[in-house]
Amino acid sequence: MVGRLVENLELYGRLSELDRRAIAALPLTLRRFEPGEDMVIEGDAPSHCRLLISGLAFRHKTLRDGRRQIMSFHVPGDICDIEGLLLSMDHSVSALSRAEVGFIPHLAMEALLDGHPAISRALWRTELVEAAVAREWMVGMGRRTAYARIAHLFCEMYARLGAMGLVENGRCRFPITQTHLSDSLGLSVVHTNRVLQALRGDGLLSFRGGELIVHDWPGLQAAGEFDPAYLHLRSVAA
């Protein structure tokens, strides 16, 4: 169940057998979320950490008038609300697809971190990587064209899903709608649709029914000005 978490933490460096066992011993309550369902909402002060076990999730802020900005996507192995350990939530987290989530009490989490500096460090590192991803998104929204932005996002998710072993010969499930896509890139749905056509037309990828197929990986990376360094993966999946 928490295997995903171990796998995620070990994306960067190995843990000791002791550490792994401590993680395996975490008390975990399972719950399933339906697509679009909120896992935490802005203002909450959670008492548990939400570990994503299967499915995808995303963080977002929705303004009163309905404008929405998605700020990150989460893949299995991510803790989606780790900041809830120290702060109240200033945004919401929702399920993108049907998702299995493990609830870990804050107390157990704190004990784990206090007793296992290596885990603490690994978790902090995932935090830092998440911040790096956020910065890269800023570059995209501030300085890249819609075409490059979309290409870049697909590259990023393809690489991240690949790192978690969720890519098989150029294909992965990425059950996101064009609306999600626009809300994460700061575009309108209509424009997103236009650009998507262009990407398909240029033979870089297919994207239908929640499945992403990359046809021309070098080409897609070039189109998105994608350099995976910021993901700080031990090995870059191809």
Added chain:
Amino acid sequence: MVGRLVENLELYGRLSELDRRAIAALPLTLRRFEPGEDMVIEGDAPSHCRLLISGLAFRHKTLRDGRRQIMSFHVPGDICDIEGLLLSMDHSVSALSRAEVGFIPHLAMEALLDGHPAISRALWRTELVEAAVAREWMVGMGRRTAYARIAHLFCEMYARLGAMGLVENGRCRFPITQTHLSDSLGLSVVHTNRVLQALRGDGLLSFRGGELIVHDWPGLQAAGEFDPAYLHLRSVAA
């Protein structure tokens, strides 16, 4: 010298006398940076943490063709490259104004964190707040108009500088050029200038010679759709 760091960490909660003394005992090498000078550059694997003591700094990525995106600003008390402790730098940090910086060896920093969980936690919290700020910037770039975006940035810096005691009756030093402003908001200089005129014309603020004067704080907040919750300040400066 490290007083600023203590002050920064205590923005969220008090430290024990012991903790404070441990921070004061950190070995610190001082260095001065001139405006625009790089403190760390993309690709570095630093061996020291850079603690900003006076002046301002900013993180940025610059693409080959010169497009630049500024991803955050730093005020005195911030450690500008804390992620260097665990990762190599995927972006650069430069001085905005003349700045005094304290260099703290990673070894000393690690020892401090290992021996003082409260400090470790406080520092982690500043990390989380920085991530929250990044998310708020994403909302701005993705979903807010240039006018709101600029207003929002001024609100944010006004609040942050205020929290560090650097605002006096509605004024603070914020020695940023319009080029920096555009590069942080994803705008062109020309448009930034246009909008700045509008903000002045609407009686919300003055901004000349690196000094920001807020004339209509509620008005400015409204214009920027600014809600300081995401800064997670203990008390919100006004």
Added chain:
DNA sequence: ATCGCATCTTAACCTATGTTTGCAAGCGAA
């Protein structure tokens, strides 16, 4: 004083992207 350079301003023009609207395709519920 004067030169040089950075910063700020303004104006004219251009384009990437947003908005609105309408329709078609797919799919689950009854």
Added chain:
DNA sequence: TTCGCTTGCAAACATAGGTTAAGATGCGAT
């Protein structure tokens, strides 16, 4: 099978913001 809803697609039109270019202003260095 039909209804309703979500998602994808397309076309026409509107605009926020980008680009280029040229002065103006201020200021440190000589």
